[in-house]
Amino acid sequence: MIVSSIPSSCSSLRGSNGVSPSSPNTLSTSTAAATNSSMSANVLTTHNLRISSRSLARNLLRCSASCTSPNNFTFVPVLNACASLRALEAGRKVHEEIIQSGCEADVFVGSSLVDMYSKCGSIEDACKVFNNMPSRDAVTWNAMILGHVKCGQGQKALELFHQMQQKGVQPTPVTLIGVLNACASMFALQEGRCTHEQIIESGWESDVFVGIAVVGNSLIDMYAKCGSIEDAKRVFNKLPSRDVVSWNVMIFGHVKYGQGQKALELFRQMQEEGVQPTPSTVVGVLNACASVVALEEGRRAHDWVIKSGWDSNVFVGNSLIDMYAKCGSLEDALKVFNKMPSRDVVTWNAMIVGYAIHGHGKEALKQFEQMREEGVQPDDTTFVCLLSACSHSGLVDEGLRFYSSMSTVYMISANFQHYTCMVDLLGHAGRLHEAENMVLAMPYKPQVAAWMALLGACRIHGNVEMGERAAKQVLELEPENAAVYVLLSNLYTATGNRDLSENIERQRKERSVKKHRGRTWIEVDNEVHTFVVDDQHHPQMIEIHAELKRLSGLMHDAGYVPDTNFVLHDVEEEEKVFNLCHHSEKLAIAFGLINSAPGTPLCIRKNLRVCRDCHTSTKFISKVVGRAIMVRDANRFHHFQDGECSCRDYW
């Protein structure tokens, strides 16, 4: 009956053959579908997101303008369409018509308006509509809560939840999803726990765990994002029915907290249980591969992506680029990039970063030029990527130029990450005073990262006074920051202040600040192996130690002299006597040499920065065994070959 109410001028927009996303007629067909409430707006949301929002919005407008008497049933799907296409202006026009037609007071229409405005990025308008509504139901409140979460106002979302309860409106499962998302977005573990308790106490738990996995999944996600993997696991194990999203959030949670291997195990387990993966799963798996340099495992995932036909998915493509770059194969990253049918700004950023971490600054800048030529608008992350590319390659002038053009040409204002990159860039280049001025010039309270970058630069260039200033600032903000003690102690040692160095170590111990353990990963025969400092538990430890002894002899003959003057900054115990076996990196290298075919390059990943001693000894190892060794540390790649390293900025 709704269809029959559409006047003849709209009939050209009406389609009866469903929706075919690839045909040029999709626009008009689905617009009519949206106008027909019985077909629901889902048809439109699922099929048309790829189509230019402007042209669809035009069609919608044309349609709604020519319909003589639209009612509340016609407005809702039209608002939905505007929301899913982020067509704010079209949405406003529809709003005007709603006011004229007098359906403004309808709860359904009001809720849809709130939803439309918040999805189109105008939370102010959403609030205005909400405040003027004569009656609101749970859906209205939900739309408001979710709207605030999506625009980053988690605190406001929680306040709305409390108001909703005060007004006696019963929360629905969707409310809980919104509240849990709000907690996750603010890393508010306490608040999240309270919500969990509330769910149990209120007896909504039966709904949560039996009827709808979505709330359970949101709980897992909230715990994982707030850093409590243990709680996430507990909820996961209690879920009576797990779906693919339950597994996905677990996989992501583990990757994010440095447990890439565990994430890969979860994925295997998921397959054993016969759960069908989704593109999201692949993204999680590729992230996990990138985090532990599992190149072979990553390639297998890529094969499977192609078989599943997901290679045109932008998220998947972006993750593939990232995985290949972080696993050391820029060639494969570029191949994926070139084959992608559609790219977004993230695709370009990922490629720029790929070049950056490999120390190919010039290529990174070329990639940016190409991006501009193709008319892709850079975002704030693009500039973080570019500035770090300049920093890694010592391109100071270029970095300064990007920094200024960012705000003048691209209208992107500098955030604290950009400042940190600039401090790093200037500091590495030895322009310490300019770097310090950069920190002091930050328009907001300087963050720990900026002071750390300055301290790192002082360590490289041996500026004790400034280093002490920076360290003091960090400790005021984060007294538990172990890296400050390590860097400062190394700075003292490097400048011949042994007493001061020992003193700072003593202070660290007195305040019981624990150093992070150094960890190294290496993939051999499709399997990832992990080593920690002073590892004694590996089944092949005897062979590994024998190999290190052999290497040590060869290196000695080749002229290697260990630098015992330097505190090894990734060892747990204060151990100044040089010992090859301490470093997780050396254990991994020895393991790789024993277990892989001669001539194949070794690719290693560690969680801390490569220290000076590791750097020198790895150079020697690459020389005496004639193997290329690639080490990916916390920030970048170091390519060692025949006793040389491609990276020259620190040593």
Place this chain on the structure above:
DNA sequence: CTAGGGTTAG
């Protein structure tokens, strides 16, 4: 009418 998980940087 509202509804869970996804890509890049530090």
